[in-house]
Amino acid sequence: MSQAPAVIVLLAVIGGALRVSTPFMFVALGECLTEKSGRVNLGLEGTLVLGAMCAYATSFHTGSPWLGVLAAGGAGATLGAMHGYICKLPRVNDIAIGIAMMLFGTGIAFFFGKAYIQPSAPRLGSFSLGAWTGNSQIATALQINPLLVIGVGVAALMAWAFANTRWGLIVRTTGDSAAAARAMGISVDLVRFLATTIGGFLAGVGGAFLSLYYPGSWNQGLSSGQGLMAVALVIFARWNPLRCVLAALLFGAAGAIGPALQSVGITQGYYFFNAAPYILTLLIMVASAGSKQAMRAVPGELSITK
Amino acid sequence: MADVSEPLGAVLPILDAKSDLSVRVRRGAEYIAIPLIALAVSGLLFSVFLLALGKSPAEFFSLVERGGFGTAFSLQNTLQRSAPLIMTALAVAVPARVGLIMIGGEGALVIGGFAAAAIAIPLVGRAPPLTTLIIMAITGVAVGACWVGIAGFLRYARGVNETISSLLLTYIGIAIMNFFVEGSLRDLTNPNKPSTKPIGEAYMVGKMPGTDIHWGLAAGVLLAIALQILLSRTTFGFAVRIAGGNPRAALAQGLSVGKLIVICAMIAGACAGLAGFFEVAAIQGRANASLVAGYGFTGILVSFLARHNPIAIIPVAILFGGIVASGGLVQRRMDLPDATVLVLQGLTFLVLLTSETLYGRFSFFRVSGTEDRT
């Protein structure tokens, strides 16, 4: 049953937004928390990949994809803790450590993941918001994975916590002014360490989504810079968790445009459509950098905007 | 925030009664001893990793030695592989001196190499080889410089984080190369591997006499020496180091930090673009997807490990070239996946960066009466 091309593209873009955005969302939320506390973790790309591998391997061995998700979070938390611990040593540059962790995480993931390229592991299921329409295309486009719902929930929780709880205040103070935080008796290092660890946990879960749901397989080409784009996403979202969700949806949609257009016959220039997410990120960064609102939202201690 | 861009050797003269030379030697020793300790520690950790997997570290390191440096063949293999690494590492080192962390070497290499191959198309067969190669090199360098220069400009004009923007430009540059190589500039006589037209045997950069290594290695070494002289002995270099250490003080001094940032970014792109030129002119003979070989990313590692010092980059690049060169042998003999080398690289990188914290801690290297480094 075929439909008008515009409808097809729209459905594909919506479906893509819902499908592809989840890893972006989790990594962005993790990075948001980390950056709110005043540290930058560029190693989340490696965390994403390692999380994906651990999730797939655990699911394969235990038969339970949700255990896989937990294992991925654990792996992510471990890498986050490493990053957090090393960066608190004096004279260590957190951006460089991030790049090193990216390499290390990816290396470990590829090394141990070799055995899991072939086998099939149990995957996460999904439910469809559009099942009632009886239209298979709409139903597929509106397929929601529980992780997406969890992600949105986490975002809401974070937003509320930043604004209304003592913990949120502690994190924000550590990010805005370390001196003020110390004056309040807060251990700046500990707060940042915990924030980075939790951030790593979330990023690992994002990786689990990639290998256990969409595309639902493990191999070495799974991530193509999503972890790094998520860092840019956080800047675009001005460190607001709910805006992170919207930005992630936007990126997911951008990623789906290329194949969607080809499927309705607009086939020229597909390389550029495939590069759309990167171009979009760059434009967004240019637009939002230097803007007054962004300047106000930046955590003062963040090194990347100094 | 720590400043990784501290150069080897004193920035400011040490005002002290003790002999200048002995003080400098002690400080210099610190800069060599600590990285060596770090390398040893990472070697140790990696050995533990191998042992836990039931593999022999002794065998691994002996294979690295054999496959990387042990025979005449291995040594030349290593040197050939280190040539692009030197240039892409310089592409990270120069901006690092001015305080930027730019990782766009991969993209500049690809787009510089592509531009060089593209400009060769009307010249091959019409202009003599040497002229063509010179024009190709200049084109590759210029395009690479402009490409990374964009990231530098964005940083200067809009404060956009240069690490992320340079990485995004890498992906975009690769897409541009693919678009043209598979589309309008595609060589139609080669249906199976989309490439630009080959420049032909006669136009390619040759090997250095008596060896199996192309001239790119010599170019890389000369470039490193030239940049070291630029950074340590010229006014420009001095300005760069001040701006890198403390941008606000530099501005207060009247230095145009913005201009320095853009210029350093362009130099970085030029280095990577030159690497791209050699990849095309000395190895592939054309531009295609094989240009995307990860040299840019390995170069990041090399530069950090060499503490962004152009001269130190040369031995580090050779070391890395050797590790990568031996990867194949390790894979075949020990039945280890090729990711093993990646793990070793990541681990080494981590340990070396962490060892930054050891500077200034050992009293052995501290000479009493001199100011301590911050």
Next chain:
Amino acid sequence: MRYPYISRRVVLKSTAAGLLAAVSGARIAAAKDIVLGIVYVGPRDDFGWNQAHAVAIQALKTVPGVKAVEEENVPETDACAKSMESMVNLDGANIVLGTSFGYFDPFMIDLAKKYANVEFRHAAPLWNAAKHPKNLGSYFGYLNQAHHVDGIAAGLSTKSNKLGFVAAKPIASVLSNINSFMLGAKKTNPNAVVQVIFTGDWSLPVREAEAVNALVDAGCDVITCHVDAPKVVIETAEKRGVKTCGHNASQAPLAPKGFITGAEYKWETIYKGYATKLAEGQPLPNMVSGGYESDMVRNTPFGAGASEEARKAATAGIADLKAKKPIYVGPLKDTKGNVVIDKTYDNLDPYLDQMNYLLEGVIGSIT
């Protein structure tokens, strides 16, 4: 008398030296122990291109006196030249196989010139007697014949008359697979069309999954592909409940409900041939290629998605190809309307190796 301790390194060195000496002596004629080196561009167990080769190499283990050295994840840069050289110098390889397109020019050409006593063979029909050295050669399986059979079966398996094809890059062998698939489908179902989406690279799992979803949303109910590792495509299609045809290696276990058949290489035929000839001291042919008529390709055994009708038609198609019945029967136009296939071409005709067009009946474009 005590023998001096001989370290393992010395043994390794001398064995390699000994092998090299044996090889560089009378041209391979007397060597009984063959060391075959093979280089893969990706991982050995990718359910796709590399796995097909690796599986075939395993078959070599039954040939006495042959040792195989494998290296994977070698990119198409001078890294491959160095890997192959390392196999020759340090492992004593007397035949080196390069399995990825980009290995040939200039790397294997230069290596063949440098090591005149080692045989080099490459998996693509690029060798040219006039231009290239004699110890270099090519081998290739015409997988498009197997894709043609896939198409025959797919034409009878579709209800929407739309077949989807996820392709990596628009190069000749991929285009030939797409066109042959379409021609096969049209044989059994003149109303069928093939919709193709190019992902841009050989292995991009996220984009491949998106492409499958886009194709199914556009109405395709049979999906096939030409990517290095078809696992993601087949699994995603199976999840969407559509039928699938495989590629490179057998993906039947991945799609228990919808798998029809698949296009597979039968590299063992070629590799065993090389090894046996080497062991007997005979010269190796420079160009070995073929399809069904030379037993170099095969179709995966039918899966649950193949109806009785489709099975019969496909089996008949295989018999036709074994009897050398041509696929490209002209005149045929491309998607822009130009006549590109003017007459009937034999299945192994070199004219077809230059294919850079999509035939009418395929929806898609090359850039």
